[in-house]
Amino acid sequence: MAVPRAPCRIGDALCDIDTPALLVDLDKLEENLKTMPITLEKYSNLKLRPHAKSHKCPTLARLQVAHGAVGVCVQKLTEAEAMVNGxxxxxxxxxxxxxxxxxxxxxxxxxxxxxxxxxxxxxNVRDLSEAARQMGVHIGVLVDVNVGMPRCGVLPGPEVVELASLINSLPNLTFKGLHCYQGANQHIRKAEERAGATAEAVEKAATALKALEDAKIKCDYVTGGGTGTYMYEASSGVFTEVQPGSYVFMDADYGRNFGEDGQPVHQFHQSLYVLATVQSVPEGNRAVVDAGLKAISMDSGVPLHLFLPFIHPILPQVYPDSDIVYHCGGDEHGVLVPPGTYKIGDQVWLIPGHCDPTVNLYDWLVGVRGGRVEAMWPITGRGPGV
Amino acid sequence: MAVPRAPCRIGDALCDIDTPALLVDLDKLEENLKTMPITLEKYSNLKLRPHAKSHKCPTLARLQVAHGAVGVCVQKLTEAEAMVNGxxxxxxxxxxxxxxxxxxxxxxxxxxxxxxxxxxxxxNVRDLSEAARQMGVHIGVLVDVNVGMPRCGVLPGPEVVELASLINSLPNLTFKGLHCYQGANQHIRKAEERAGATAEAVEKAATALKALEDAKIKCDYVTGGGTGTYMYEASSGVFTEVQPGSYVFMDADYGRNFGEDGQPVHQFHQSLYVLATVQSVPEGNRAVVDAGLKAISMDSGVPLHLFLPFIHPILPQVYPDSDIVYHCGGDEHGVLVPPGTYKIGDQVWLIPGHCDPTVNLYDWLVGVRGGRVEAMWPITGRGPGV
Known part of the structure; x- marks a missing residue:
């Protein structure tokens, strides 16, 4: 098995990075890492357990723990293995x-x-108990509650009680609490509507809690919420832990969310970029870059093109240039229309539409600061999650 | 850097494969490998150079060479490195x-x-010459001609001559021929319309050839065509080489193409599958599987669910079951509606919508035959193409 090629070496100038490369602006990342716990300070006893499905990178997870997180969530066993091994x-x-x-x-x-x-x-609970017994370990199990997203989870009600009781009755398991995540709510554009939808999820979580209380089953742990809604779960009085993930990077889709002030969300900064290179400026009012579907996930729309008002060595303040639009050019290409002043060999900065599946395409997260490569973090949790 | 986890071991039964896993039915693959050169036999001197962007797997590329291919095409330098190293x-x-x-x-x-x-x-031609000179190598350069797809390439006409002349005039380069690929044509559904669109691309290639002939520049190599149209390029009298890639695997999108007989294309067999596992069958008429956007590219539509009329040890003949439809459940989940008789732990066979970017998500291609894992081929060309 070949070890994936690294796009650069530490100390390289940005112009020496082979593309497509996944870059993180370390200054912005660090601001995001610091901001998140500050936004949670006002809620007593509320814990932060960021979701590592966004970055799949144990180095970044350890930074989150250093910034006050109690640990991380993962979505896949391979991600769990990457985190523990990391x-x-x-x-x-x-x-x-x-x-x-x-x-x-x-x-x-x-x-x-x-x-x-x-x-x-x-x-599944019985299988968990048997597997834990065979391995001689003890494991905490949460009941996965469907709080409005038609995917996994039981409805809030008798099934929650039945599962919690079984968990408590079986060897090598402890009933740990409730998992109540509503992913679709994260991407509702208006803050008011996002808050309203989250209130419904919170109500369902409260219903599940009440069912446990009526059955005299102790439950002091309710976890959920993402980057778009965590402030509502945090203030609900029902949730004891939140799981935002994308806040470390942000993406074009989260950039379309509005905050309570009616402005695009500005609490967290865009820190993640796909760096691409112009490979062709043919006749016909376009420039072609070397990043298509195999370099950027387009499930939440195409990436935004950034206008760079001045050039490194300091990583410039970047902002979307609405004049130049990225169009998907297939698996390996992106087409910029119009081409602006781009010429062959120029580097192009793109904000991915959706950070999680874009990160999943890369083996290395390249940390940049002051116009140089400062860090290279392996994305060891990358992959389909086998 | 962690070496990516393998989903199984050689000799494993299918039920022991960890999922999501990328499977290739070796019997069907071998039929496809054999069929392609047979379809080209009637065209004298026509060469087959399959496109390895579909599989990114040197083991498979070597099989293609063993079945008569003169070599392979690649789209990315990392793919080229994987092929040569492999x-x-x-x-x-x-x-x-x-x-x-x-x-x-x-x-x-x-x-x-x-x-x-x-x-x-x-x-770029000047840079190629200089780089080749510095390394002391000689390299063949083709002029990339835009034959109808608004991406890279020059228009057929004077620019082709200008580029070919420059290539011939510079040290360490040889003008090798014309590259004339029209990707969009591959996915036109009706054979008649696909043939018509390809005729236009062929005409543009002929125009480029004529310009070279008028300028007395020798050109005996024109390459292009994909799995959807290669038969038309092959019979054009203009092309000397075809580049089909997807034929080894096929996918749901190619499955929507019709052949000359008005029937879905049946020349090549579906050999590629994503194997997933049912992880939840909650209330609400659905089953949830462990394969979402990080395991299946959905740029050309969702994967098709397969009905397996009988169970291994012999890999069954599979066909799409129109009653059960896969819906994307986000990055890590797929939702099957209705759930049929699926229960937790059952394996589900899915035909990806688009093979190339789906293969790109995996590190291993698992070859299966007779209900067992027979081969595990590393996909060393996987990645964004840095």
Whole structure:
């Protein structure tokens, strides 16, 4: 197996980075890392457990822990393995793990870190107990509650009680709490509507809590919320932990969300870019860059092109230039229309439409500051999540 | 850097494969490998140079060479490196390489294999010559002609002559021929319309050839065509080489093309699958599988769900079951509606909408036959193409 090629070396100037490359502006990233816990200070006892599905990078996860996070969430077992192997000591898998082989891997991981998992079926809970028993480990299990997104999870009601009771009754398991995440709410554009939709999810979480209370099952842990809504979960009085992930990077889609002040969300800065290179400026009012579907996920729209008002060595303040629009040119190309003053060999900065699946395409996250490559972090959790 | 986790071991039963996994049915793959050259037999002197952008896997490229291909095309320098390092001795890069660092890499590669490249600007040709000279290698350069797709390439006419003349005049370069690929034509549904659109591309290629002939520049090499149209380029009398790539795997999108007989194309068999696992069957008429955007590219539509009429150990004949439809459930999930008889832990077979960017998400191609894992081929050309 070939080790993936690195796009640059530490100390390189930006112009020496081979493209397409995934860049993170370290100054902006650090601001985001600092800002998040500050926004949570006013909520007593509220914990921050960022979702590592956004970055899949244990180095970044450790930075989040250094900035006050209690640990991270992950969506895939491979991500959990990357995090634990990369030095994160508390990992919550916010997804069902069901096969024998993967249960064995999960329990092996629980020997090396505090690992917890969600479940939404009685059979899965039994399998978790058996796998934990065989491996001689103890694992915390959350009930995965469907709070409005038609995916996994049980409806808030008797099923929650049934699952929690079973978890508490079986060896090697502890009922840890409720997982109540509503992903679709994150991308509702208007703050008011986002708050309203989150209130509905909070109500469902409260219903589930009430059912447990009526059944005299102790539950002091409710986790959920993302970058778009975490402030509402945080202030709900129901949630005890929030899971924002994208805030470290942001993306063009989150850039289309509006805050309470009616302005585009400005709390967190865009720190993630795909660096591309102009490879052709043919006749016909366009420039072609070397980044297409294999370099940028376009599920939430095409990337935004950035206008750079001045050139490095200091990484410039960048902002979208609405005059030049990126069009998908297939798997390996992007087409900029109009071409502006671009010439062959010029580098182009793009803001991905959706950070998570874009990061997933890369093996290296290149940290830049002051016009130089300062860090290269392997994205060891990348992949389909096998 | 972590070595990507393998989803299985050779000899494993299908039910023991960790998912999501990228599977290739070796029987079907071998049929496709054999069929392609047979369809080209009637055209004398026509060469087959499959496009490796579809599979990015040198093992598969070597199989193509063993089945009569003269070498492969690639779209990215990283793919070229993967192919040459993986034992392919003749590689055509069908894309512009423009930066100093990448030109150096390209010329280094040309020391170890026959490498040729396309160009569409005078400056790039000069840079290619200089880079080849510095490395002490000789490289064949094709003029990249825009035959109807608004991406790279020069228009058929004087620019072709200008570029070919410059290539011939500069040290360490040889003018090798014309690259005339029209990607969009591949996906025109009706055979008649696909043939008509290809005739237009062929006419443009002929115009470029005529311009060279008028300028007394020898050109005996015209390459292009994909899985959807190669038969038309092959029979044109203008093209001397075709570049189909997807035929080895096929995908749901190519499955929507109709052949000359008005039937869905049946010359090549679907051999590529994403194997997923049902992780949840919650209330609400759905089953949730562990494969979303990070496991299947959805740029050409969602994957098709397959109904398996009987269970292994023999890999069953599979066909789409129109009753169960896959819906994207985000980055890590797919939602099957209705759930049919699926229960938690069941494996689900999916035909990707678009093979190339789906393969790009995986590190391993798992070859299966007779209900067992027979081969595991690393996809060493995977990645954004840095």
């Amino acid at each position: 030095g994160v000591s508390d990992v919550l898998v916010t997804n069902e793990i069901v096969t024998r082989s993967k249960l064995r891997r999960l329990m092996s991981l629980a020997r090396h870190a505090t690992v917890s998992i969600v479940a939404d079926s009685l059979q | 034992g392919v001795s003749d590689v055509l890069v069908t894309n512009e390489i423009v930066t100093r660092s990448k030109l150096r890499r390209l010329m280094s590669l040309a020391r170890h294999a026959t490498v040729s490249i396309v160009a569409d600007s005078l400056q």
